[in-house]
Amino acid sequence: MNFRFLNYLLAGLLGLSIFSCGSEMTSNLSPTPAAFGKINSLYVIADSTLWLDGAQDSVAFFFESPYLILPQPEPIFDVRHIEPYNLREEPTLQQLRNYVVLADLSQKESPTTKMVVEDLSDARIQQVKEEGFGTAVARNKWATGQQLIYLMGRNQAELLAGMSTAYPAVVKRIAERENERIKITTYFQGVNRMLGEKVAERTGATMDIPGGYDMVPVESDDFAWLRKKTKNGSLNIMATRVPYEDQSQLTKEGLITIRDQVGREYLSTTLDSTFMKVNDRDLPFFVSTTELNGHYALEGRGIWEMENDFLGGPFVSYLINDEARRQLVLVDGFVLAPGRKKRELMEELVQVLQTANVK
Structure with a gap:
C-alpha cells in the first residue's frame, strides 16, 4: 500500500x-x-x-x-x-x-x-x-x-x-x-514587423504582431491599439505604459485600475458616455503571478463590458514590471464576437501577448 x-x-x-x-x-x-x-x-x-x-x-x-x-x-x-x-x-x-x-x-x-x-x-x-x-x-x-x-x-x-x-x-x-x-x-500570415516597431516606440515593449492586424488611429505617445477583423467581430490587442509608483500597482486591484483607465480614455462606442471597464461582478476576475520572458508579471483573465452600451466579452491582460525604466507595461487582448465561441480566439490572443518583452 x-x-x-x-x-x-x-x-x-x-x-x-x-x-x-x-x-x-x-x-x-x-x-x-x-x-x-x-x-x-x-x-x-x-x-x-x-x-x-x-x-x-x-x-x-x-x-x-x-x-x-x-x-x-x-x-x-x-x-x-x-x-x-x-x-x-x-x-x-x-x-x-x-x-x-x-x-x-x-x-x-x-x-x-x-x-x-x-x-x-x-x-x-x-x-x-x-x-x-x-x-x-x-x-x-x-x-x-x-x-x-x-x-x-x-x-x-x-x-x-x-x-x-x-x-x-x-x-x-x-x-x-x-x-x-x-x-x-x-502566425500563418507571418509577423508584421512594422506594427511591432510602432508598439515598441509607444510602450517600450516588443511583440510579434501577426499579419492581419491594423493599428487603430489613436492620438497618444504611450498607447497602441491593434485590431483584426473577424466574422461579426474583431480580435483586439492594446498596449500602454504607466510610471511605477509602488507595489500596490502589481495587485489585482492595481491591474483593474490601470485597465479601466485605459478603457475610459481610449475605448468607446458610437453612443454617448460609453467606455470599456472590467466586469468583475457577473464573473470573477482571475489574477496570478507569472514570469513573461524573464520579467515579473501579473496575468489577469476576466470579462469586459461597455458602460452605457450592451457590448462585452473576454479579455486577458499581462502587467509587466519594466524595472529598467521604472514603469509598468500593460499588454492586453480582448475579443468582440457576439454569438460566437471564443475559446480559440482567446488562445490566439494569448499566443501574441506572451511574446511581449521589455528589453
Whole structure:
C-alpha cells in the first residue's frame, strides 16, 4: 500500500514526468496518413460499461472543465467517447490527433483491455497490475502527429482514483501539443514587423504582431491599439505604459485600475458616455503571478463590458514590471464576437501577448 501511495504522490508532484520515456512507444508502421481534427478535440476510448459506470462523470470533471474565462462556458477540450469497435467501423476515427484510453485491466475480455495489452509490453501491464494504476503514451499509432495517452487501472476503482491524480499532467500534455497548432494558425500570415516597431516606440515593449492586424488611429505617445477583423467581430490587442509608483500597482486591484483607465480614455462606442471597464461582478476576475520572458508579471483573465452600451466579452491582460525604466507595461487582448465561441480566439490572443518583452 505504501508503494502505491508513493506512486500516486509522485505522479501529482512530477506532472508530465509520469509519462516516462520507458512508457512511450512509437509505431513503426509506415507509411501512415497525417492526423487531423479540430483544435482542442479529445477522443476517449473506453468500453461502454466503464463509460456509463463512472468514467463519463470523471472525464467530464477533469477534461471538460470551463476554459478561463468566457461569458458563456466553453470546455477546455471538446470530448467525444468512442469504443474500439468504432475505430474498426469508421477508419477516419483512427486518423485523429488526441486520444485518452481508459482500461480496467481486471476485465480481460474487454475490447479496450485487449487493445491495451496488444499495444503495450507485458512488463508494463504487469507493473500496472502490481502498482494499481499506470500510464503510457503512444505516438503515431495510426497516423503521423497523433498521441494516445493510456490510463490503466488494476480494477475500476484503481483506474478512477488514478485518473484524479494523473489528469493535470494529461491536460498539460495535450494542451502543449495543441498550443503548437494554435501558434501556426495565429502566425500563418507571418509577423508584421512594422506594427511591432510602432508598439515598441509607444510602450517600450516588443511583440510579434501577426499579419492581419491594423493599428487603430489613436492620438497618444504611450498607447497602441491593434485590431483584426473577424466574422461579426474583431480580435483586439492594446498596449500602454504607466510610471511605477509602488507595489500596490502589481495587485489585482492595481491591474483593474490601470485597465479601466485605459478603457475610459481610449475605448468607446458610437453612443454617448460609453467606455470599456472590467466586469468583475457577473464573473470573477482571475489574477496570478507569472514570469513573461524573464520579467515579473501579473496575468489577469476576466470579462469586459461597455458602460452605457450592451457590448462585452473576454479579455486577458499581462502587467509587466519594466524595472529598467521604472514603469509598468500593460499588454492586453480582448475579443468582440457576439454569438460566437471564443475559446480559440482567446488562445490566439494569448499566443501574441506572451511574446511581449521589455528589453
